[in-house]
Amino acid sequence: MVTEINFDGIVGPSHNYAGLSLGNLAATSHAGDASYPRAAALQGIAKMRHNMALGLPQGFFVPLPRPNPDYLPRLGATPETDPVLTAQSWSASSMWTANAATVSPAPDSADGRCHLTPANLVTMPHRAQEWPDTMRQLALAFADRTHFALHDPVPPTFGDEGAANHMRLCEGHGAPGVEVFVYGRSGGAFPARQHEQASRAVARLHGLDPARTVFVEQAPEAIAAGAFHNDVVSVANERVLFTHAEAFADQQGAYDAIRAKFPALEVVEVPSDAVSLGEAIKTYLFNAQLLTLPSGEMGLVVPTECTDSPAVSAWLDSMVASNGPIRRVLPVDVRQSMANGGGPACLRLRVVADPATVDPRFILSEAKADLLERTITANWPEQIDMADVGNPALAKDIVAARQALLEALDLSELG
Template identity: 55%
Template sequence: MSYREINFDGLIGPTHNYAGLSLGNVASAANAGEVSSPRAAALQGLAKMKQLLDLGLPQGVLPPQERPHVPALRMLGFDGSDAAVCAAAFAADPALFRNAFAASSMWTANAATVSPKPDTADGRAHITVANLASMAHRSLEAQETEQWLRMAFTDEQHFCVHAPLRYGVHFGDEGAANHMRLAPAHGAPGVEVFVYGEEKGGRFPARQRRRASEAVARLHGLDPKRTLLVAQSDTAIQAGAFHNDVVAVANEQVLFAHEHAFEDKAKFYAALEEALPGVVIIEVPSSEVGLEDAIRSYLFNSQLVTLPEGGMALVMPQECRDNHRVWDYVQKLLAADNPIREAIVIDVRESMRNGGGPACLRLRVQVDEAALAAIDQRFLLDDAKWERLCRVVEEHWPERITPGDIGNPALWDQCWAARRALLAAMRLA
C-alpha cells in the first residue's frame, strides 16, 4: 500500500515576538528585545509550505493558538474582561504576561510524537501530544494542541491521539524534536529512535526525559526490538542544541547527524545498524562543521524529505548558504554517493531569529491512502487555501512588534481578531 509523508506546519501567529523565553536556545537569547515582524514571519512560513507543495509533497497546516492566552491568566487569579485580565497581568508580572503572549506553538515539531501504522501493535497511527513541561510559555500549548490534533485525526479506525503525559517535568516531553524514525520506506516497519537528555549540572537544562520517551513508546505499542533510546550529547546541549533536531535529522534509511550529536554514538550506530540493515549514516565531522556553526546555521534542522521522483532533498535555511563552512560542506555532501541529491534553500529568518528552523516548523505524519483520506481536509493545504491564508495574513497580521508594544491593548485586540479571521478562512471558527 502506498504511503506518503505529510508535513503539518504551524502557521506563525500574530504575536510573534522576541522575548527570549527559551533557556538554552542561543538564537532566542541573542535576539531578545529586538523588533519582530509577525506578518513577514507568517508569509515566510507560508512560502515554505508552498515550496513543499510545489515539490509534489502533501502539506498540512495547524492554526496559531490564542494569544494572549487569557485562560491561563484567569487560572492564576486575574479576572474581569479579557482585556482587563491582560492589563492586570501585564501590570502585576510583565514576565508572566510575555509567556502568555508567546507565539511558540508555530514550532509544531514540538506538538507531538507520531508513530505510523507499520510500527504500532494495533495497526493505527499513534500521536502523543507533547506536554512541553520544561518551559512555562510552551507548557501552555498542550491543551489547544490536543484539541487541533483530535480534530484533524478524528477517525479512530486510522488514528489514536493520546493526551499529554502528566507529572510535569518528571515526564517532560518535547515531542518529535527528540524523535526520529528510520525505515526502508515510509510504509515499511521502522526503527523509532527516542533521544533524551541527562542532567549533568550544566548551565542549560536537558528537556526530554527518558521516562517520557519510554512512556510514549509504550503508549504507541512499539516493538522493543525496533525501539532505541539514545542519550543526546551533553556537549551539544550546552552548546545550544536544546533539542536533538538541532544536531540530527533522519528520513527513511538515512541518518544525517553531527559528530557530537549523541553521548555514545558508537553504541547507538551499532544498535541502529543491527535493527535496520542498510541504514545510511552520514556523520558530519566537527573539523568541517563545528557545533557553533551547526547551531547558528541550523544545518541539521533542515527538513530531509523524499522527493516524488526519488532521492532526497534537504530543505535548509538561508543561514546555511550564508555560512561558508556549512555551504562548502553541503556542496561536498551533494557531490558524494548518498541518497541526498538536492539542497533547497528557503528564507525563514524570522523563525530562525527566534530559535526555530525549517524542521522546527513541521510535524511529520506518514499515512497510507486510506488514512490520508480520513484526515480532516480543513488541515490540508492546496493552492487555493494557501492563497486565502496569505490574504488573511497580509490583511490582519501586525507588521512589527517592539518590546514596548506587548502591553498595548490595541495590539491584543488586533491579534485576537487576526486569529479569528484565520480560523474563519480555514472554516475552523
C-alpha cells in the same frame, strides 16, 4: 495511499522576541528585538508552497489562542504587575509543530493505527500552556479513530518535547520502521528537556515493538552548546541518518544500537573539523527537512543561513558532489522563525498517513495557500516591539486576526 505529510505551524499574529527559551541561543540572543509577525507567517507559507512545488503533500496547523486568556488570571497576575508572565501568555511558540506531539505511524504500532501523543513541554513555562489547545486541534485533524489514536500527554513529572527528539528509520514511509527516541540528562548551564522516562512511556503507549525501538542519549556537550532538542544536531529519513559527529553521548554506540535493529542504516556524519558544533547550531544545518522526493532521491531543505556560512555551504557542496544518498540541497528563507530559534524542521510535524483520512481543512492546496496569504496580509500585525507586549489594543487586534483566519478556514470551533 499512505505517505508522509508535513504539517507546518502557521506563525501566529503575536509572534515576538521575548527570549523566553533558556538554552535556545538564537531566541535569547534576539530578546528585545522588534518582530515582524506578518513577514514571519508569509515566510512560513512560502516554505509550504516550496515543498508542495516539489510534489509533496502538505498540511498545516493554526496558531493557538494568544494572548492566552486563562494564563494570567490563573496566576493572579496582570500585564501591569508581571511583564514576564505577560510575555509568556503572548508566546507564539506553537508555530514549531515539531514539538506538538510524537507520532508513530500505523506500520509501527501493535493495533495498526497512527498514534499521536501531545508533548507536555513542561520544562519551559511559555510552552507548557500549549498542550490542551494543541490536543483540541489534533483531535479535530485526526478525528478518524479507525486510523488514528490520540493519547493524553505524559505526566508532567517527565518532560516531553515531542517529535523534535524522535526519529524514524525505514525502507519506505509505508513500511514498518525503527523508531529512535533521543533523551537528555540534566546538568550544565541549560536544562535537558527530554526525559528518558517520557520517551519510554510514549513508546509503550504507542504499542511499539521493543525489537524495533531504540533509546539514545543526546550529548551533554551538545545541549550545553545550544542543541536544546535533538533535531538541532540530527535528522533522519528512510534509511538515512544525517547527523553531527558530536550529537550523541556515545556516537558509535548510537550507530551500533540503531544498526542492530535496522541494518540498512546509512549514516551521513558531518565531522567537527568541517563544521563545528557551534556553527551547526548557529546555522541550523540539521534543523532541516530531509525529504524523499517523488523521483525517489532525497532532498535537504535548509535555512538560507546555511548557504550564508562558508563552512556549511562548502560541506553541503562536497556532500552533493560525493554522490551520497542526499542528492539535493534546497534553501528556504525562514529568517523570522530562525531569529526566534526554529528552523525548517522545527516548523513541521511529520505524519505518515493517507491524506484522505485527515480532516481536509488541515490539508494545504494552492488555493488555500492564496487564502492564507490574503488573510494574513490583511490581519497580522506588521511589527511588534517588546514595549507593545501587553498592550490591550494590540491584544484585541491579535485575537481578531486569529479569528479571521479561523473563519476563513471554516475552523471556528477552535476559537
